[in-house]
Amino acid sequence: MSEPSPPRGLWASRTGFVLAAAGSAVGLGNVWRFPYITGENGGGLFVLIYLACILLIGLPVMIAEIMIGRAAQRSTVSAFKNLAGPRTPWRALGGLGVVVAFLILSFYSVVAGWTIHYTLLSLRGLLGGRTPEEIQALFGGLYTSVPLNLVWTLAFLALTMAVVGRGVRNGLERWSRIMMPGLLVLLLVLLARATTMDGFGPAFGFVFGLHADSLTGGGVIEAMGHSFFTLSLGMGGLLTYGSYLRRDADVPLMSVGIAGLDTLIALLACLVIFPITFSYGIEPAEGAGLIFTSVPIAFAQMPAGGVLATIFFALMVVAALTSSISMLEVATAYFIDEKGWSRSRATWISGLTISALAIPSALSGATDLFGPRFASLAGRSWFELVADLASNWSLPIGGMGMALFVAWRLPAALRREQFASGSRFARGYAGWLIALRYVVPLAMLAVFGRAVGVF
Ligand code: TRP
Numbered sequence: 001m002s003e004p005s006p007p008r009g010l011w012a013s014r015t016g017f018v019l020a021a022a023g024s025a026v027g028l029g030n031v032w033r034f035p036y037i038t039g040e041n042g043g044g045l046f047v048l049i050y051l052a053c054i055l056l057i058g059l060p061v062m063i064a065e066i067m068i069g070r071a072a073q074r075s076t077v078s079a080f081k082n083l084a085g086p087r088t089p090w091r092a093l094g095g096l097g098v099v100v101a102f103l104i105l106s107f108y109s110v111v112a113g114w115t116i117h118y119t120l121l122s123l124r125g126l127l128g129g130r131t132p133e134e135i136q137a138l139f140g141g142l143y144t145s146v147p148l149n150l151v152w153t154l155a156f157l158a159l160t161m162a163v164v165g166r167g168v169r170n171g172l173e174r175w176s177r178i179m180m181p182g183l184l185v186l187l188l189v190l191l192a193r194a195t196t197m198d199g200f201g202p203a204f205g206f207v208f209g210l211h212a213d214s215l216t217g218g219g220v221i222e223a224m225g226h227s228f229f230t231l232s233l234g235m236g237g238l239l240t241y242g243s244y245l246r247r248d249a250d251v252p253l254m255s256v257g258i259a260g261l262d263t264l265i266a267l268l269a270c271l272v273i274f275p276i277t278f279s280y281g282i283e284p285a286e287g288a289g290l291i292f293t294s295v296p297i298a299f300a301q302m303p304a305g306g307v308l309a310t311i312f313f314a315l316m317v318v319a320a321l322t323s324s325i326s327m328l329e330v331a332t333a334y335f336i337d338e339k340g341w342s343r344s345r346a347t348w349i350s351g352l353t354i355s356a357l358a359i360p361s362a363l364s365g366a367t368d369l370f371g372p373r374f375a376s377l378a379g380r381s382w383f384e385l386v387a388d389l390a391s392n393w394s395l396p397i398g399g400m401g402m403a404l405f406v407a408w409r410l411p412a413a414l415r416r417e418q419f420a421s422g423s424r425f426a427r428g429y430a431g432w433l434i435a436l437r438y439v440v441p442l443a444m445l446a447v448f449g450r451a452v453g454v455f
Contacts, residue, residue, distance in 0.1 A: 017241065017244070017245050017254070018254050018257060018258065019177055019180070020241055020322070020326070021066075021232075021238055021254070021258050022180060022257070022258050022261050022262070023179060023180065023322030023323070023326070024232045024237055024238065024241065024322060024325075025230065025231050025232050025259075025261075025262040025323075026180060026183070026262055026265050026323070027108075027320055027322065027323030027324075028108060028111050028112060028115075028316070028319070028320050029229050029230040029266075029323070030262060030265045030269055031265070031266075031291060031316060031319070032290075032291050033229070034226065034270065035266075035269050035270050035274070035291060036286075036287060036288055036291070038050075038207065038284075039274075039277070039283075039284035039285045039286065039287075040284075040287065041214060041215055041219040041223070042211065042214030042215055042219075042285075043274075043284070044206065044207070044208070044210050044211045044215075045210060045211065046215055046219055046222075046223055047207055047208065047267075047270075048210065049220060049223040049224075050223040050226060050227055053223055053224045053226075053227035053443075054227045054230075054231070054259060056439055056440075056443065057224065057227060057399075057435075057439070057440050057443055057444070058228065058231045058233060058259060059256065059259050060432055060435035060436050060439070061228075061233050061234070061399045061400075061402060061403050061436075062231055062233055062238060062255045062258070062259060063432060064403050064405075064406040064407075064436055065233055065234075065236070065238045065239045065399070065402050066239065066241070066242035066245070066251050066254070066255065067242065067251055067406060067415075067418045068080075068083065068239050068242070068402060069236075069238070069239035069240060069241065069242030069244075069245070070243065070245045070249070070251065071083060071414060071418050072243065074243055074337055075094075075236070075239070075240045075243055075330070075333030075336070075337045075338075076093075076094035076097050076236030076239050076240060076330060076334060077091050077095060077098070077334055077337070077338050078094075078338055079094065079236075079239060079243065080093060080094050080405070083410065084405075090405050090409065093236075093398055093401040093402060093405065094334070096394065096397070096401075097234075097235035097236035097239075097398055098235075098236070098334045099394075100234075100390050100394045100395065100398065101235055101237070101327045101328070101330040102331060102353065102354050102357060103357070103389070103390040104229075104235070104327055104386075104390045104391065105157075105324055105358075106354055106386060107358070107361040107383050107386050108320070108323070108324060109153050109156045109157050109354070109358050110149060110153045110361045110362045110364075110383065111288070112152075112153075112156040112317065112320035112324060113149060113151075113152030113153040113154075113155065114152065114292060115313050115316040115317045115320055116152045116155060116156060116317055118292060118296070118309075118316075119310060119313040119314045119316075119317055121138075122296070122299070122306060122309035122310040122313055123310045125306055127296045127300060127309055128299075128300055128306045128309075129300065130300055132282070135296045135300070136282070136289075136293045138296075139289040139292045139293050140289075142292075143289060143365035144365045144366055145366070146363060146366045149362040149363065149365070149366070150359070150362050150363070153358050153361075153362040154355055154358070156317075156320070157324075157351060157354060157355050157358060158351075159321060160321060160324040160325055160328050160351065161328065161347050161348065161351035163325050164325050164328045164329055164332055165343065165344050165347040165348070167343060178318075179318040179319055182311070182315050182318075183265065183315045183316075183319055184268075186308065186311060186312050186315060187269065187272055188268070189308065190295070190298060191271055191272055193298055193302055194271060194272050194276065194298070195275075197276065197278075197279045198279050199274070199275040199277070199279030199280075200275040200278075203270075203271070203274030203275040203277070203278045204271070206274055206278070206284065207267075207271065207274060217450040217451050217453070218451060220447055220450055220451070221447050222392055224392075224443075224447045225392030225393070225396055226391065226392075228391065228395035228396055229391040229395060230262055230266060231258070231259060231262060233395065233398075233399045234394070234396060234397070234398035234399035235327075235330060236398070237326045237327060237329070237330050240326075240330050240333045241326065241329075243333075248422055250422060250423045250424060250425075251418070251423065252419065252423050252424070252432070253423060253424050253425060256425070269291075272295070272298075273290060273291060273294050273295065276294040276295065276297055277290070277294050280294075280297055282294055295309075295312065296309060328347065328350060328351060328354070331346070331354075332346040332347050332350055335349070335350065360382040360383075361383040364381035364383035364384070365381070396444055396447075396448075399440075400440060400441055403436045403440045403441070404436075407433060407436035407437045419432065
């Protein structure tokens with residue numbers, strides 16, 4: 001492999017990559033999306049299928065994706081060209097990733113905007129001293145508000161652009177250092193509180209008990225799609241981060257660490273949220289507002305709850321930011337590497353395009369103003385449609401493509417060297433290759449087949 005022509009911003013330290021990749025993985029997917037789709041799919045079996053997807057599909061694909069970036073030292077489209085020739089059809093995988101980055105960020109920033117709003121509400125003491133009913137009504141008011149959704153969505157995107165515009169070292173790496181330990185500690189504080197609630201027993205049974213009652217074929221595909229979403233796989237985010245990685249890094253070891261931490265935080269979030277919903281009679285399947293209606297109830301009844309709530313939502317904003325920058329970085333790095341644009345031009349043009357796409361998502365709840373069918377297709381809001389298409393379909397397809405690329409197209413010697421040299425997991429090579437060659441594609445065909453009703 002030739003060395004890259006433009007000098008690439010390498011991570012300042014090895015932990016820099018791990019922190020940034022973990023920062024990308026840990027985000028709204030863990031604390032907002034996972035608990036709410038677990039609630040909608042009845043817990044239990046859904047959680048088990050999700051865990052199996054992380055281990056058998058997500059982890060092998062993560063190693064493959066980071067490896068493509070590191071081997072090529074290029075961002076997504078250029079990486080495939082560099083490894084497989086300028087006209088290779090595999091470069092379509094990179095192109096798909098850039099498009100999906102735009103789509104995911106367009107709805108992700110709406111939810112991130114809600115976390116900004118809640119940070120400010122709790123900072124001003126407006127969440128304290130409220131009844132559970134009032135807290136639920138508060139979310140309804142936000143969800144349907146046009147100005148609040150527009151302002152916070154666009155503010156969050158502007159923040160993302162500001163960080164990405166500053167580049168790898170100053171922008172991406174610094175933010176990730178403080179956030180993860182902070183989020184973990186606060187979740188543990190909330191967990192301690194949750195264990196004393198009446199609802200803890202039923203909640204534990206709901207999350208870990210093996211009851212299959214409400215799981216559908218759509219639920220299975222959602223579990224798989226979410227395992228890609230939560231690990232930031234399938235659109236070239238970790239590929240791009242991997243391209244800034246030094247050659248001596250132990251990719252399998254790092255991947256195990258990132259996936260483990262990500263899963264831990266997602267499960268913790270469930271063990272914090274469901275005891276609240278069960279104690280206060282909130283519907284577990286209540287949908288996208290779940291975390292915003294349950295967590296403030298717990299804080300409202302804790303000593304120093306106002307301060308803790310402010311810190312909690314502020315950490316969610318940062319967690320969302322370390323994820324959103326990894327999405328915008330995919331698009332930015334593509335325009336830098338492929339079109340030769342400057343970093344700031346690439347950042348602003350992609351960021352402004354995403355802002356335009358985010359507007360229909362931001363207004364998806366504003367049915368009063370526009371009528372229930374505004375921005376709605378096939379009976380679903382634009383927000384739901386984009387989220388479903390991007391995470392349940394595009395990410396798994398992109399991830400499978402990368403698995404197949406590494407398993408069948410990459411020269412065997414290069415693949416082995418990239419996996420094994422200096423890795424503590426060198427002996428896992430054969431098992432990993434089997435997972436990529438057979439387990440990943442077959443499992444995914446089964447899930448997709450089930451979802452479209454082939455069997
Ligand atoms: N993993 C992040 C989360 O759980 C979201 C995310 C960041 C992402 N980068 C991504 C999802 C790339 C898919 C692809 O919140």
